[in-house]
Amino acid sequence: LFSFIFQDIDYGDISDRQRLRKELHCRNFSWLLSTHADHKFVYHKDVFGYGSLCNPSQPHYCLLRDPNVPEYRKLLTALLHIPGPISSSRWANMFALTRTGLLRKDWICVRLRRIHPYWVFSNHMVDLFECPNDYEEPEERQWWLEWQKDQSRRIKAAQLVSPLSGAQAVRTTAHRNAHFRWAYDERNGKLINAETGECLDSIAGFAPLPKPCIDGLPSQEWRFSHTVTGSGNTIVSILHVALATAPRKLLLSSCNCPQGHQISAAKEDSESIFRAETKLANISPLTLLKMLIFVS
Template sequence: IDSKYFEEIGTYDEGMTVWGGENLEMAWRVWMCGGRLVHLPCSHLGHIPRSQPYSFPGGRRRVEVYNYKRAVEVWVDPEYRQFIYDHFEEMKDLSTGDLSARLQLKNNLQCKNFTWFIDNVWPELFIYNRDVKAWGSLQNMHDPRCLDNHQYLFQAPERLFFEACHFKLATQGFSLTNDNLLRTSLQCVVLKENKEGSRPMLEDCIIGPRDKWTHVKNGYIKHERTGLCLDVDPAGVVAMTCTPGSKSQQWKFTRYV
């Protein structure tokens, strides 16, 4: 990006404080207002952090959430905002300050809407309550804890956790899709070993395996390839031979479609 284009596209949002959120805001703005972002193979980028001769009013987390809220209210269509606020409840009732200048910039640049962005730039985006059979927290009927992803965001396999239920989608949001994937926003639940006693894992849904699961409402969750059922033991979630009537193999989602 050169300085001329940076100025034409609206520089930074001066209503944001300190830092955090400006990278996401600018990415949305560039794509939706006629530009594009590209990967340059074999390129190198250096980032030298400076000291912090500034403070975060109200704490760093509050500053970042405030900045993200400004970006969301300007660039995300109203029908999509609730999905974000469901995951980040602290953002929902936070004030954004005056957005009139950024909304005017969006109008002046004749920017496209967020639906266009999803359809053309990010078609892989998974929306947790669309094209699904069930969604929300997934709770065991015997040991009333829930599956938990610990907000894992990376591609390498990670274990699936079993924690006290708090029913917040950011860490305990799971969906059973119409094509029988059991997944979070980014990861799918998979079995790496095709044997009884194996531990379910979270793995990237795009580049990793896409194991399929069958679920009976308020009942078992069966791994289609192995025929094993999700169960619980003192160490957490485990795949075991299906046992009719076993309470520890019965699960319920918060919502069924």
């Protein structure tokens, strides 16, 4: 479950054990999880990013579950922001952002909670609480995917005008448990709450708070130590920039592309850009690179 933090450890010669496993036709650990522990959260499965979640402008300052509260005590838990990059002996600062919008640490999730309206710093705070158990229902999952896709389009459209902007374009929602949901602006590293549209903000040594999103504010930038590759996000971003800077049109039909992916998008037509990105989301990076052909 936490295998990625032990990958650099020298565990010696295990060839005899590997040979024995092969002779006995042993199943792997993934089989054990899927067959007998499918309820267990796996940090690197079906997520955008995982590991330590830190602020680049404040070196070694990362989100951390309050170490003074037992891990499996089912009560709300403080979310801190103190020094401590991830290590094999300190896994209290391991988080993952799931495809369903949960900023999760095992069975507990970061949620936004309303507090006294006259508190000087914010009308809300964030803490860790037991994750909702209905987020994997098909209708809930589909709703979030559609909402997130729409917000991604809005963010990218705003970033065409100003690269540091985008978070303010998010449309908030009152959908159930929206206070548990977080959208991630990969370009600027902002974590945006779905209920309020506010960004997770923190100053070194203080508990993080949701605050209005501000373009280019260093305290609102968050980066995972591990990101999931193969999703095509990086290539799609490159294509998006190419579309924005094309002198006339990006004519994708001129290359040897799969049927159904021959798209022509004009710079001035942001909706064409959105449609192009949607259709290109599942194309391999190599194919996308071949499609970056400008013709006058």
